[in-house]
Amino acid sequence: MTRIFLALFLFYGTIGHSQNVAxxxxxxxxxxxxxxxxxxxxxxxxxxxxxxxxxxxxxxxxxxxxxxxxxxxxxxxxxxxxxxxxxLIDCHSHLTNPSFDGTIDVYELPIASYGILGTVYAKQTLQAGFTTVRDVGGYLYSDVALRDAINNDWVVGPRMYVSGKAITMTGGHGAWGNWMAPHLELEPNPGNPVDGEVEVRKLARTLIKNGVDLLKINATGGFGTANSIPGAASFTIDEMKAAVNEARKRGIRVAAHAHGADGIKNAVRAGVNSIEHGTFLDQESIDLMIENEVYLVMDLLAAHVSLLENKDDISKKAIDKGNQKVYDDYAINFNEAYQKGVKMAFGTDASIFEHGRNAKQFHLMVKAGMKEMDAIRSATTVAAELIGIEKTTGSIEEGKWxxxxxxxxxxxxxxxxxxxxxxxxxxxxxxxxxxx
The missing domain is CATH 2.30.40.10 (Urease, subunit C, domain 1)
Structure with a gap:
């Protein structure tokens, strides 16, 4: 009997994590x-x-x-x-998030449909040359389900490393719904609002139990969430440390959504592995990332679409400057981090634009000052290092996938x-x- 239970544990205990790709x-x-x-x-x-x-x-x-x-x-x-x-590897995607392209009312769509749409977006992404993605934020574990469906050859798509639902605080980015819009208060709320070290730790443990490959924590506010200030810090350093400690005990990594400089610095000091977005980073945050070997994933394509291609009205309303200047400042920050030697990994925030369009970001990276070879490395060797799969992919070498x-x-x-x-x-x- 003991052997039977052991065999079942070994089988089901590995099926949830995409490190066991085959x-x-x-x-x-x-x-x-x-x-x-x-x-x-x-x-x-x-x-x-x-x-x-x-x-x-x-x-x-x-x-x-x-x-x-x-x-x-x-x-x-x-x-x-x-x-x-x-x-190619996209380190910031959302395959189970409908594209904000006006073709789908994301607020009326049943949650179950997100996973079904994910099968369409996964194929589009693979066809565009992205054989691996790090998916940082899926509704109700739809990203976990999609990852496993791809691994089992039920559907076609890139290799996925998923975070499940992002960890956010009450009133933080992704904590949708309020007294004016109770219909957005889904049960359970996809934003998972939690407060304090105990609640953060418990949610981190729950996410890991449910088979995620990494954790994502929202260190600042964000665009697209009403009454959320993108540049404002959210969780405290100690709250984020609770998530980081749980991740490290289980050998997985932590990505921090962070736009503002204070939130970026808090997240780095808490021990996260990557900063996502980094919109308003400053010199001190750049120095901290270099000192702590933290990766930076700046989504120039999503910013370009949101600010300059008139796709995202929420983002435009959240910033009180001219959209062109905001994007130009973002590109300047991108170049500053690159020139100083921050580890830059490719990530697009796919879903802000049409899935499968990811590679259009390369041109924006080069235009912002990155050398072509370094832009390609950001989506191959560097991206593989961030995920932790550099020994098996990221370059064409004997013995690799x-x-x-x-x-x-x-x-x-x-x-x-x-x-x-x-x-x-x-x-x-x-x-x-x-x-x-």
Whole structure:
């Protein structure tokens, strides 16, 4: 009897966490990619005429195309007119959040529909070349369910690392509903308002129990929540430490939603692993992030859409300056953090704009002062490091997962070619091929 219980524990105890990505045994699905060129993201160089041999979902050999005669009779994928690079990683997405594009009334949609829509958005994201996402905030564990559905091959989508519901305080970002809008007081409230170290700790434990891969805590107010001030700090350092300590005991990481400088500094001092947004960061917060090796995930695309493309009326009303100046200041802060040496990971806040449009942020990052190679690294090697999967993905190397995409053109001269991905392979399986 004891052995039976142990076996059940080992099975069900692992199925919830996406670190165990291959929930089914991989079949021998050997493939060989013949690429005209390959971007070595580690060295920052392009290698021409490459063969990448894939078996059982992993890269087992990288060879010269001059050796392709040795592989006659094998399944060779001809990308000789393409450049291959690692699958891209978006570290700030919301796949189970409907796009704020005016096509769906998000306040009238049943919560169950969020997970169903997530299957559509997941496919769009994968088709855009993003083979992995860190999903930071899903309604009622819809992101956990979507992650497991993808891992079990029920639906198509990127590899997901999920936080479940964000931890926020009463009146904080995401704590929707008030006496004027009681219909937004869903039960349980998706914003999970909690106050004090005891409540924060209990919610952190509940989230971990329910299978999340990381925790997200709202260290400041945010755009999109009525009466929430984006730049104002929310939780105290000790409250956030309660969540950080629970995460560390279980070997997972903590992301902090933080717009204002005070909240950013509080979150860093509490021990979080990443700052999300960082809209109003200052020199002291930049120095603290560098000193504590905290990653910064600045969503230039979401800011651009919200402020300049007239997609998000709530965000425009929340700021009393001209929208162009607010965006320009954000881009200046982005460049300042980059030039000072903050670890910058790629994240877009997908759902503020249409899902699948994520790669348009690369151009904005380069325009803000980041080198093309560093922008690509932010969505490959650096993003993998932030999540903690750098040993298995983030670069095309022997022994790593076969997460490979292909584009036409020189992406180091024109970063916008990443907006037109022709080929997508995740975990050795092909999900998109070039149109003939």
């Amino acid at each position: 929930l089914k045994p991989r079949q021998n699905d050997g493939k060989i990619i013949w690429a005209g060129s390959m971007l070595d993201v580690t060295k920052g160089t392009i290698i021409t005429d490459v063969l990448v041999v894939v078996e059982n979902g992993a890269i087992i050999k990288i060879d010269s195309a001059s050796q392709k005669d040795r592989y006659k009779g094998e399944d060779i994928i001809d990308l000789s007119d393409h450049t291959i690079l690692p699958g 076969a997460d490979i995409i292909a584009v036409k053109g020189n992406l180091l001269n024109d970063i916008t070619v990443l907006e037109k991905v022709d080929f997508v392979m995740k975990d050795g399986k092909v999900y998109k091929t070039p149109k003939k």
